[in-house]
Amino acid sequence: xxxxxxxxxxxxxxxxxxxxxxxxxxxxxxxxxxxxxxxxxxxxxxxxxxxxxxxxxxxxxxxxxxxxxxxxxxxxxxxxxxxxxxxxxxxxxxxxxxxxxxxxxxxxxxxxxxxxxxxxxxxxxxxxxxxxxxxxxxxxxxxxxxxxxxxxxxxxxxxxxxxxxxxxxxxxxxxxxxxxxxxxxxxxxxxxxxxxxxxxxxxxxxxxxxxxxxxxxxxxxxxxxxxxxxxxxxxxxxxxxxxxxxxxxxxxxxxxxxxxxxxxxxxxxxxxxxxxxxxxxxxxxxxxxxxxxxxxxxxxxxxxxxxxxxxxxxxxxxxxxxxxxxxxxxxxxxxxxxxxxxxxxxxxxxxxxxxxxxxxxxxxxxxxxxxxxxxxxxxxxxxxxxxxxxxxxxxxxxxxxxxxxxxxxxxxxxxxxxxxxxxxxxxxxxxxxxxxxxxxxxxxxxxxxxxxxxxxxxxxxxxxxxxx
Amino acid sequence: xxxxxxxxxxxxxxxxxxxxxxxxxxxxxxxxxxxxxxxxxxxxxxxxxxxxxxxxxxxxxxxxxxxxxxxxxxxxxxxxxxxxxxxxxxxxxxxxxxxxxxxxxxxxxxxxxxxxxxxxxxxxx
Numbered sequence: 002x003x004x005x006x007x008x009x010x011x012x013x014x015x016x017x018x019x020x021x022x023x024x025x026x027x028x029x030x031x032x033x034x035x036x037x038x039x040x041x042x043x044x045x046x047x048x049x050x051x052x053x054x055x056x057x058x059x060x061x062x063x064x065x066x067x068x069x070x071x072x073x074x075x076x077x078x079x080x081x082x083x084x085x086x087x088x089x090x091x092x093x094x095x096x097x098x099x100x101x102x103x104x105x106x107x108x109x110x111x112x113x114x115x116x117x118x119x120x121x122x123x124x125x126x127x128x129x130x131x132x133x134x135x136x137x138x139x140x141x142x143x144x145x146x147x148x149x150x151x152x153x154x155x156x157x158x159x160x161x162x163x164x165x166x167x168x169x170x171x172x173x174x175x176x177x178x179x180x181x182x183x184x185x186x187x188x189x190x191x192x193x194x195x196x197x198x199x200x201x202x203x204x205x206x207x208x209x210x211x212x213x214x215x216x217x218x219x220x221x222x223x224x225x226x227x228x229x230x231x232x233x234x235x236x237x238x239x240x241x242x243x244x245x246x247x248x249x250x251x252x253x254x255x256x257x258x259x260x261x262x263x264x265x266x267x268x269x270x271x272x273x274x275x276x277x278x279x280x281x282x283x284x285x286x287x288x289x290x291x292x293x294x295x296x297x298x299x300x301x302x303x304x305x306x307x308x309x310x311x312x313x314x315x316x317x318x319x320x321x322x323x324x325x326x327x328x329x330x331x332x333x334x335x336x337x338x339x340x341x342x343x344x345x346x347x348x349x350x351x352x353x354x355x356x357x358x359x360x361x362x363x364x365x366x367x368x369x370x371x372x373x374x375x376x377x378x379x380x381x382x383x384x385x386x387x388x389x390x391x392x393x394x395x396x397x398x399x400x401x402x403x404x405x406x407x408x409x410x411x412x413x414x415x416x417x418x419x420x421x422x423x424x425x426x427x428x429x430x431x432x433x434x435x436x437x438x439x440x441x442x443x444x445x446x447x448x449x450x451x452x453x454x455x456x457x458x459x460x461x462x463x464x465x466x467x468x469x
Numbered sequence: 470x471x472x473x474x475x476x477x478x479x480x481x482x483x484x485x486x487x488x489x490x491x492x493x494x495x496x497x498x499x500x501x502x503x504x505x506x507x508x509x510x511x512x513x514x515x516x517x518x519x520x521x522x523x524x525x526x527x528x529x530x531x532x533x534x535x536x537x538x539x540x541x542x543x544x545x546x547x548x549x550x551x552x553x554x555x556x557x558x559x560x561x562x563x564x565x566x567x568x569x570x571x572x573x574x575x576x577x578x579x580x581x582x583x584x585x586x587x588x589x590x591x592x593x594x
Contacts, residue, residue: 051552052552093579097576097579097580097583098579098582098583099582099583100579100582101576101579111494111498115498196530197529202525206552209554213552269530269533271547272547275547286533286537328486328490329487331483348487352491352494359499359502360498360502364502378572382576421561424560424564425554426552428560428561429560431568432564433500434497435568436497436567437493437496437497439571442571444489444493446578451476455472455586455589455590456472456473456586456589458586459587459590465587465591469584469587469591
């Protein structure tokens with residue numbers, strides 16, 4: 002039996018210090034970010050059409066794209082400077098303080114675990130819909146997805162993200178193939194946008210519907226910020242993280258635009274707003290059996306890639322909490338052979354399974370969005386504090402984002418709009434979750450924090466922050 | 470300033486802390502579902518006459534609904550199921566107060582902890 006002892010940064014096994022492996026490159030960062038998010042094109046974004054109509058879905062695609070471009074720019078600057086597992090958690094710890102870091106880690110764990118749950122439900126539902134067998138339920142498919150992917154994550158990050166790169170690329174290419182197969186340059190043959198989105202139905206609820214659509218517009222891109230979780234496992238964080246994240250964002254903006262154009266041109270908005278499989282449905286409506294099969298497989302692959310990336314990210318955020326003793330240090334162990342945060346992976350497994358069986362897809366997506374928006378609100382304030390405490394030139398940054406503070410202001414304003422959008426549909430849930438975060442913060446601040454070493458939390462080789 | 474030495478936590482204490490977090494997570498996520506608080510107000514504005522025309526569907530839309538396996542009768546509940554966006558001001562104010570209060574507490578308490586971290590980290594500099 003291996004004797005493992007956890008210390009601050011590493012696990013010690015028979016006297017040897019074991020840490021996470023630095024084996025990833027920009028392609029893996031892209032695969033992690035796009036892999037988590039691409040499922041949003043296959044399901045989820047279209048619920049914004051339900052909230053406000055087809056045109057509202059397009060408007061939020063662009064505006065929320067702006068929100069996420071701000072997220073990617075801000076994240077690239079901070080993460081290329083604070084390169085540590087936990088991503089935004091490590092940023093909060095060094096820039097705002099321990100309690101904020103604790104909350105941010107919980108945002109991350111909730112956002113990714115609920116996204117993983119949504120992915121597993123989608124995968125199960127898609128298989129059941131395809132099988133069309135009376136009495137067949139999605140339960141076994143959900144359980145198998147979550148368990149097999151957790152095992153893959155347990156076995157090693159390189160294999161996990163290599164798998165993600167391949168299946169994400171296939172899913173992405175399927176959207177491109179669909180787009181060019183339906184003659185996007187010609188209206189009237191396959192695509193009938195003018196007849197489906199008319200002046201009378203483009204915004205059925207008016208502008209309040211556009212605002213309400215923000216809630217699910219987030220789903221076009223939710224999770225791209227997860228690239229930062231790989232900070233301790235990439236060979237060159239200062240180069241790979243900004244490059245992989247920005248490339249991922251560009252990829253997603255193109256995919257989102259193509260997806261909206263094809264889907265809005267092929268089905269009425271009322272149907273588009275309720276279907277769980279807009280791209281698969283587009284494949285069916287194209288009349289090509291090959292496209293139908295391709296989009297079915299791509300829907301499954303996108304769900305798998307997303308769940309896979311989510312397990313990776315949630316586990317690293319939980320692992321970081323254990324490593325800093327914000328939670329029991331038992332979670333901070335690194336597997337002696339596979340060099341993965343295996344206890345965190347195993348701990349989060351039953352939680353994901355439990356919610357996959359008690360929540361439906363819509364609710365799981367909302368849980369994930371809620372935590373995501375709380376996190377983006379933090380990020381907009383975090384970058385302001387980062388620039389104030391360490392102005393340009395005082396520390397070495399891997400990347401400096403332009404137009405500061407405009408991206409932060411845009412991000413903050415769009416977060417406020419999204420909170421209002423969530424209020425229009427899930428206000429009680431937002432209040433319940435915020436109260437939870439408040440109570441758990443009291444628990445941390447007045448009780449749990451006493452187990453945390455103070456000065457050891459600050460690990461970056463930076464000068465003292467200005468104003469302290 | 471002397472370095473802070475945290476107490477060692479017993480195994481039982483660690484297990485108890487994990488249990489607290491898990492229970493809190495389940496209560497926060499599961500309770501709104503159990504109490505039926507999750508989900509937006511959507512209701513069907515029923516029509517007596519169920520034709521594609523009365524449902525506001527043109528010929529192209531009708532043909533797509535039919536391709537998807539719908540008839541005017543089965544599509545009625547999908548097409549006429551509408552959101553009714555009503556701003557409930559007391560709930561909105563409560564939500565705003567809770568959110569702002571939460572973030573204010575978070576930043577203020579974090580800053581207090583952060584000063585301890587910085588003081589200890591940079592005590593010799």
